[in-house]
Amino acid sequence: xxxxxxxxxxxxxxxxxxxxxxxxxxxxxxxxxxxxxxxxxxxxxxxxxxxxxxxxxxxxxxxxxxxxxxxxxxxxxxxxxxxxxxxxxxxxxxxxxxxxxxxxxxxxxxxxxxxxxxxxxxxxxxxxxxxxxxxxxxxxxxxxxxxxxxxxxxxxxxxxxxxxxxxxxxxxxxxxxxxxxxxxxxxxxxxxxxxxxxxxxxxxxxxxxxxxxxxxxxxxxxxxxxxxxxxxxxxxxxxxxxxxxxxxxxxxxxxxxxxxxxxxxxxxxxxxxxxxxxx
Amino acid sequence: xxxxxxxxxxxxxxxxxxxxxxxxxxxxxxxxxxxxxxxxxxxxxxxxxxxxxxxxxxxxxxxxxxxxxxxxxxxxxxxxxxxxxxxxxxxxxxxxxxxxxxxxxxxxxxxxxxxxxxxxxxxxxxxxxxxxxxxxxxxxxxxxxxxxxxxxxxxxxxxxxxxxxxxxxxxxxxxxxxxxxxxxxxxxxxxxxxxxxxxxxxxxxxxxxxxxxxxxxxxxxxxxxxxxxx
Amino acid sequence: xxxxxxxxxxxxxxxxxxxxxxxxxxxxxxxxxxxxxxxxxxxxxxxxxxxxxxxxxxxxxxxxxxxxxxxxxxxxxxxxxxxxxxxxxxxxxxxxxxxxxxxxxxxxxxxxxxxxxxxxxxxxxxxxxxxxxxxxxxxxxxxxxxxxxxxxxxxxxxxxxxxxxxxxxxxxxxxxxxxxxxxxxxxxxxxxxxxxxxxxxxxxxxxxxxxxxxxxxxxxxxxxxxxxxxxxxxxxxxxxxxxxxxxxxxxxxxxxxxxxxxxxxxxxxxxxxxxxxxxxxxxxxxxxxxxxxxxxx
Numbered sequence: 159x160x161x162x163x164x165x166x167x168x169x170x171x172x173x174x175x176x177x178x179x180x181x182x183x184x185x186x187x188x189x190x191x192x193x194x195x196x197x198x199x200x201x202x203x204x205x206x207x208x209x210x211x212x213x214x215x216x217x218x219x220x221x222x223x224x225x226x227x228x229x230x231x232x233x234x235x236x237x238x239x240x241x242x243x244x245x246x247x248x249x250x251x252x253x254x255x256x257x258x259x260x261x262x263x264x265x266x267x268x269x270x271x272x273x274x275x276x277x278x279x280x281x282x283x284x285x286x287x288x289x290x291x292x293x294x295x296x297x298x299x300x301x302x303x304x305x306x307x308x309x310x311x312x313x314x315x316x317x318x319x320x321x322x323x324x325x326x327x328x329x330x331x332x333x334x335x336x337x338x339x340x341x342x343x344x345x346x347x348x349x350x351x352x353x354x355x356x357x358x359x360x361x362x363x364x365x366x367x368x369x370x371x372x373x374x375x376x377x378x379x380x381x382x383x384x385x386x387x388x389x390x391x392x393x394x395x396x397x398x399x400x401x402x403x404x405x406x407x408x409x410x411x412x413x414x415x416x417x418x419x420x421x422x423x424x425x426x427x428x429x430x431x432x433x434x435x436x437x
Numbered sequence: 438x439x440x441x442x443x444x445x446x447x448x449x450x451x452x453x454x455x456x457x458x459x460x461x462x463x464x465x466x467x468x469x470x471x472x473x474x475x476x477x478x479x480x481x482x483x484x485x486x487x488x489x490x491x492x493x494x495x496x497x498x499x500x501x502x503x504x505x506x507x508x509x510x511x512x513x514x515x516x517x518x519x520x521x522x523x524x525x526x527x528x529x530x531x532x533x534x535x536x537x538x539x540x541x542x543x544x545x546x547x548x549x550x551x552x553x554x555x556x557x558x559x560x561x562x563x564x565x566x567x568x569x570x571x572x573x574x575x576x577x578x579x580x581x582x583x584x585x586x587x588x589x590x591x592x593x594x595x596x597x598x599x600x601x602x603x604x605x606x607x608x609x610x611x612x613x614x615x616x617x618x619x620x621x622x623x624x625x626x627x628x629x630x631x632x633x634x635x636x637x638x639x640x641x642x643x644x645x646x647x648x649x650x651x652x653x654x655x656x657x658x659x660x661x662x663x664x665x666x667x
Numbered sequence: 668x669x670x671x672x673x674x675x676x677x678x679x680x681x682x683x684x685x686x687x688x689x690x691x692x693x694x695x696x697x698x699x700x701x702x703x704x705x706x707x708x709x710x711x712x713x714x715x716x717x718x719x720x721x722x723x724x725x726x727x728x729x730x731x732x733x734x735x736x737x738x739x740x741x742x743x744x745x746x747x748x749x750x751x752x753x754x755x756x757x758x759x760x761x762x763x764x765x766x767x768x769x770x771x772x773x774x775x776x777x778x779x780x781x782x783x784x785x786x787x788x789x790x791x792x793x794x795x796x797x798x799x800x801x802x803x804x805x806x807x808x809x810x811x812x813x814x815x816x817x818x819x820x821x822x823x824x825x826x827x828x829x830x831x832x833x834x835x836x837x838x839x840x841x842x843x844x845x846x847x848x849x850x851x852x853x854x855x856x857x858x859x860x861x862x863x864x865x866x867x868x869x870x871x872x873x874x875x876x877x878x879x880x881x882x883x884x885x886x887x888x889x890x891x892x893x894x895x896x897x898x899x900x901x902x903x904x905x906x907x908x909x910x911x912x913x914x915x916x917x918x919x920x921x922x923x924x925x926x927x928x929x930x931x932x933x934x935x936x937x938x939x940x941x942x943x944x945x946x947x948x949x950x951x952x953x954x955x956x957x958x959x960x961x962x963x964x
């Protein structure tokens with residue numbers, strides 16, 4: 159039985175590594191065909207044999223960044239209200255609602271936003287079709303909020319209760335306790351929450367696929383259409399399987415895998431750095 | 438002597454259990470008095486009602502009245518004072534020292550900055566209270582180091598200094614020396630005697646000797662009921 | 668200055684809550700309004716009589732019943748596949764791993780947790796193609812592949828839930844069975860895991876909910892827009908999330924659009940139920956202090 163348990167762990171580990179190779183191997187012709195630099199830094203123009211994924215990298219970054227810009231303040235604010243004002247029952251209800259919100263399927267966000275938000279953006283800003291970085295970022299920011307809220311509340315609650323009690327005894331109101339004690343003490347946890355939000359935002363496919371327009375050009379502004387690495391994979395699946403164009407999706411997958419790996423390392427570094435702070 | 442604290446028929450229950458039964462007592466000003474009794478009898482709970490720290494936790498029910506003379510006026514602490522203002526006047530120190538996770542200087546500055554004091558005034562007051570707590574000479578060269586690096590006895594004196602920073606009229610000490618060695622405890626007992634000269638100090642303690650040494654009035658708490666001893 | 672900052676913080680926080688609540692409320696209100704007047708029976712079964720579809724397997728062409736069935740089927744198989752490896756890996760991390768093994772497996776599970784679902788789907792697709800090239804008889808895109816890939820996607824949820832559940836068990840409980848002569852493995856399976864059964868079940872349900880909403884993985888491994896016949900493991904299948912996506916770009920008239928909303932509400936309810944059940948079961952043992960009595964010494 160022990161062997162079975164060890165085997166299971168090995169299988170899990172091996173499969174995760176296998177995913178990496180599942181990106182590398184089929185994509186190899188493309189990797190060796192063009193210079194990696196050209197691929198990563200160039201534009202996408204299959205007809206002239208350009209398979210650069212830079213516009214997609216920019217698109218992913220822009221939309222994920224925008225999602226963080228929208229989601230982080232929103233999540234922080236709700237977390238603050240939960241920690242400062244909600245007690246006992248109220249807090250449980252509030253947190254339960256937030257957790258339930260994290261169960262809303264991504265496609266449902268996309269579908270509703272497609273029918274309602276896109277025309278709204280189109281009419282409000284008279285440039286563009288409504289499918290844009292802005293639209294995606296707004297919805298994606300909302301999507302990642304429930305998870306971030308829970309992470310933020312956990313981080314703030316995790317501050318040493320004795321320190322919080324000391325502050326209360328000295329006359330600090332709940333708002334003051336948050337501002338002058340909890341925020342600085344919970345910083346590593348808050349940062350982790352943001353990083354996780356970033357990971358979630360970069361990894362999302364359908365919000366950008368349905369709302370960002372999927373243009374292959376480099377986006378010039380928030381109101382313009384963009385394509386993410388994830389959406390690119392979804393779109394190019396329909397193309398002829400053996401072409402180099404098709405293999406560009408493996409490059410996208412590869413980049414995304416590396417990005418995930420990097421984020422995991424960053425999260426660990428944040429944790430580690432701040433552990434040293436503790437006495 | 439004038440009364441400082443008047444507790445009238447105070448009862449407290451938490452989660453359905455009655456922790457304090459019908460407590461009535463009066464404390465004068467400028468005195469050190471002690472509350473003693475077996476573990477779990479409600480001494481800490483009683484103290485926490487005096488600065489309303491009990492309200493940080495949900496579900497407690499208070500009956501009866503607590504009135505105090507603060508800022509020269511007698512008032513019901515539940516009706517006429519908000520939590521933050523009350524705790525500036527009624528300070529508390531706990532059994533296990535709880536320095537804030539910051540430097541010694543910022544620990545003492547914390548309650549003062551909440552009141553909007555300016556830098557200069559804070560610096561003066563910091564030295565003042567550290568001296569009062571017999572801690573200044575030991576830490577004067579390293580005020581910016583993390584307070585958690587101090588020894589247990591030093592941390593406790595820091596907590597007392599911090600509690601004194603805002604010049605509270607009433608000081609609540611919950612077994613302040615039980616986690617300290619006898620030398621450190623001795624220093625703090627001397628400090629407590631000093632403090633009793635110009636403010637009201639309520640000390641919860643198990644040490645009979647300590648109580649004999651510093652307290653002029655003693656109460657005994659048992660099963661949530663209070664009785665006078667001395 | 669201080670008072671001003673504090674006031675600003677309060678205003679900002681309440682505003683954020685307002686925006687947050689308003690956004691979700693409008694989402695739900697919109698969904699509710701758009702499904703008004705929708706005939707549930709024709710939403711699910713189209714023109715086919717419901718009893719015939721349910722009992723006799725008559726194909727449904729215009730309803731979302733096949734998609735619902737497909738989602739339920741693929742998710743069930745996925746979680747069934749993932750439970751054993753997931754729980755066992757969690758047990759490994761909590762009870763058996765040495766320091767180096769723990770670091771490596773932990774890192775890999777973290778990576779898996781963070782991997783975009785479309786990358787997992789793509790890997791599944793590549794593997795399917797690879798197998799097809801090596802063994803020409805191997806199945807192409809079908810429910811089995813989707814289930815495997817989905818199982819892999821939700822694996823980390825199971826691993827982490829099991830690991831956390833086991834780690835949270837108090838020391839005294841761990842010592843009881845061994846003191847009576849049980850082996851480590853017996854202790855785990857007869858004492859520790861049953862003690863945490865609620866949390867584990869919660870984790871399984873959470874994984875199910877996550878699998879049900881995923882679109883990217885199934886899109887690359889076997890889901891199609893229309894597969895009206897009886898479902899089978901080795902055929903392509905329909906699923907709710909894909910139906911919604913497909914409908915979003917392919918709807919031809921208001922009726923079809925309304926079907927899209929109907930499917931959205933169905934999927935929302937399905938996932939909502941899973942998540943609610945999972946949260947009710949899990950006892951949310953945070954690693955942090957849970958903010959209880961301040962009056963304790």
